[in-house]
Amino acid sequence: MKDKISKIGIFIYDPEGNLGKFLSVEAICSKLSGLHFASTVSSSVRDEGLRDDFEEFVKKNKLSAAVIAGYSSRSNEKIFKNSFKKAGLNPYALAFINLGEAIVICGKKVKILDRAVQLIVRAARWIENQGPIETQKILLNRKVLVLGGGIAGIETALTLAGGGLDVVLVEGGQDLGGEIAAIEGLQDFLGDKIRALKKEEKIKIISSSRLANTGGHAGGFIVKIEGKDESVLEVGAIVVAVGYESIVPIEELGENFNSRVIGQRDFEKRLSSNDVPGRICFLTDLVDEDLKVQTQALLRQALAVKKEFDSDVICLCKDLKVSFDGGEELYKRAREAGVLFFKYVEKPGIKVLNNVVEVSLINEDYPHEEMVFEADLLVVGEKAAPRKGFEELAKLLSVNLDSNGFFQEDNVKILPTKSSKRGVFFVGGCRLPQNINETLTEARATAQEILSFLSKGEIELDLTSAKINSDRCVLCLTCVRTCPHGAIVVDQKEETAKVIPISCQSCGICASECPVMAIELPLYTNAKVMGQLVNSMAGEVG
Amino acid sequence: MSSRNVAVIGGGIAGISAAIALADMGSLVYIIERDTQTGGHAAGFACKATEKCNKCSACVADELILKVFQYPEIRILTGSEVMSFSGKPDNFRLQISRAAKEESLFEEVELKVGAMVVATGFMPFDAEAKKEYGYKKYKNVITALDLERSLRLTGKIAKPTDGSTPKKIAFFQCVGSRDESIGKGYCSKVCCPYALRLSKLIKSETPESDITIFYMDVQPAGKGFYELRKSCEGLGIRFVRNLPSKVYGYVNSDFLQVKSINADTGEVILDEFDLIVLSVGLSPQNDAKFLADTLGIDQDGHGFYRAKGELLNCSSNPGIFLAGACQGPKSIEESMAHGKAAAAEVGKMLRK
Amino acid sequence: MKGDFEPKITAFCCEHSGLLSANMAVESRFVFSNDVQMIRVPCSGKIEAIHIMKALEEGDGVAVFACHKEACQFLRGNLRAEARVSSIKEILKEIGVEEERVQMYYLAPSNGIKFAQLLRVFYENLKKLGPNVGRKVG
């Protein structure tokens, strides 16, 4: 009936004692005729008690696999796995089931006892010939490549260096600072950051260069940097913090875009050079209605104008976005300083006649009458657009972009501090255009994510990742294309596709896509699933 | 001797994120949780997916809350509170009072830690303070948190009075936020996103329901928010841009009426609703002052703990760090990131 | 005979949503269907077409519990599963077996009640459809 497998342990624990109300454990054991098993019941309440009972049970019966049957799925699996590891047994030859499932039946036909036995048999069959999983120690390079010298890249680099890792910061342009370099109020904040960056000897800065090519995997990427001079480095992780491009929305403005109608960044320059006319009208939410970056910049600039000049300022927006730290106060101070706010729904009309800008809109509040403003200058909120090189960079790192062309499709499981490819991280505006506080928090959180990954310098991997049988593989590239994590590469030498254990997240999609069934997940082999389906469906025991 | 132990006060998602990151870096972490189990408010949120996921991150919080049990380096002390502390950074002594399981007396515990992370989270605004909305007076006026909990536990929405499915539902935004009159002059960031996601869920579960959202300005949040708002409008959810001042109703009847101005004609219209959901904002914990004095950390004008300028995780008292909504309103995603960032700051301090 | 017919259901549960909801349903004592065999998969994208067909040969219905769209831990596992389930439905249509016997559901980790409700609805449908005539005889 079944080849001789060494003993399976059935460890039933019932701390609260309510399992006993429905099931008599002796009855279960008597029904388990077919299986070669030993069983015990523990009722100790604290985890330590469970562990001692279990270890003693394993030693006494010289078990090789065990089904842990409890009454809740909250049992701490680690206790049992560590005991198995300590006893030199395969920690994956353990199955955890919730006997409560046997009680939750609705039909009268099957008795609870048979159902409980059926659950235990199926679990035993799932683990009975689970081969041992080897472990592999992989050395991790403790250097990190940060792309982008804006505030996101700088803060990530500083936090990484603060945690003890070496950093190579590559900036595309000549100088550091990125988007916020032009903002007057942040000059000293940025200056301190850049000074700290240059002072930190763990950080090497390479400017006017870019990432040309990447190879290797998490913990050991081989990256090629091109610019003034070429260099090839080995790094443990790659952080992309290249920010975004803000473009004045010329198409929305139509033909009357001229010197009287400028973008917010150009106005920043005029603000710092005190070239501010008498009447200014700010207009946001023409584009990117779902971002608060524009409105925050608008409020800051409107307040700055009112503080130093006595020009009158009007702000037009669809929704006033104040959901950032201190947003409502900034809005209140702007109102108190005399800035007028109006909200619109349809796009306002803009006409420029002999360098006076006439803006007409229907006021959204009652009574909806048409209002016309005249201003010497119309400052328009800019569109946050992805940079030109995003597609190429995405292909290089084998990740994909979201519908607006920014990094990583919109999936909450890829937390802001992770990405679909292990070892690659996206921080700041290139992921989602956001303000400084949010960027700083995201940069520090991502740096911590990398510190947790690389600090120890090595990782002990249980090889539960997918395995490709190179004899069957015909290199049809289906798996290389479908792997969501870019964890499968073509090994030209051995003419087979190869899974990189550290990048593989053992989801098994490649195994089910492979046309010639060459790929298997060690813990979810085809035989195991078929074993569950074929004989135990009929519900017979053993 | 800089002890690598760290105490995290508060077992919500921010505290747990910080604890897990610190455990990864080799520290021994104590989580001091007042409640009988960890998870905080995020453990009670419902999944708000309709035909696709609407990015509310409730499931990410669920998975994180389960993950903390797999870390032997993290000792979770439930039912415990901080009484006092002494010493200086790298060498704090923390006195904790802990409810002992057996005789339910309080036992005194002292922890020697190198640093502390305050992650005590927020308290939902007590909607009763807005008397004119009649929360608790009229049974069918509920808060968004009540709605979340009933969706998570029962999977459906029901009128508290008779349990039937409500037809006309109203969402009131900015209840306890952006409201100078009750000293809440800040935006709680999360109410517009969760209101839109809840209304989209209700509208797609019960298409015949008629939902109106009374709002001032719709605040965006995270990726793909424009798409979420457009899909709400597409489903026929009405957006009315004024906040009603009062709810008219009778104590034990289903009748709830709201006055608002018709934006086109200008005259006052009377709307009747079966259910009114108050999108309550995030307020500081009511014992925030007590903990601030105990730990010697400053509070900002609204009662949240003040961060030192751009060091958003450092409190005014060196060696004590901040994580999550106790420092200011944050979404689930931001709280987790803020928790990890706090762990990075602690790591930097312990390394010196 | 229809009265006491108990449909045999196989439920493929993704470990990131279906299985967690199933555990929640079991712990909250939501009653679902009589004979459900739950098979855990790391991702619904791991379920192969032949597994579903094999389960149909042995039982009366197959339910696939996957994560919501755009919330798959592995980005497109649930989309792959959806493609496979619809290709199986095509085959069932071709051979005259009711395509409602294979159904895909989307869940979050905390949908204990929804898991039990969906399973009960699936169980009632199968009871109406009657035994799977294509099942292995004997």
Add this chain to the structure above:
Amino acid sequence: MIIGERKPIQEVLGMIAEHDKILIAGCGTCVAICMAGGDKEVSILASAIKLARNKEEKSIQILEQTPLRQCEWEFVDELKDKIETCDAVLSMACGIGVQTLVERFPKAVVYPAVNTTFLGLPEEQGVWSERCGACGNCVLDKTGGICPIVRCSKSLLNGPCGGSQDGKCEIDSEVDCGWQLIYDRLKTLGKLDNLTDILPAKDWSTSRDGGPRKMVREDMKL
């Protein structure tokens, strides 16, 4: 690469209606890669047939095997004993495989379960499109590397015909006009004047129209 597509199951059921023990033979190369006749497709078809036959209370016994290729005598010999014990064989290989089985096992009844469609290029995962018609006398050098025989619906040698509209063929708005592609290609190469020299009528005897073809390499024969 040879592209194929599984036949509708009703048609397959019709073929094997009166047999009650069959072998389904897959092929592990071309048809496997285009997911028409590999290991997985064999077991799915077997399962579908069993379900259908159980429905009509006409049970059937199905054996399954998938050699690496069905176009090599040595590989099809692996199926020998299974073929002998079965009343019929359902081959999921391309047409070449079916006929190899017939020639190797004259007494066996062999049915095709896959329609061999064309020689194609996998444009992306799950999408294949025709590129070569094996006409035996390649003209790609004259058209900048785009084949008019296969990519133009009328296989014109001096196209385009009058029917193409903004780059699409008159038979289907999804199908690119072959000659539009050739024109654009030559334009990018700066060799538009190739279009002025008229291609003479093609000698079709080298293609299928010249009757069944055979190629012999004396140097390779053993």
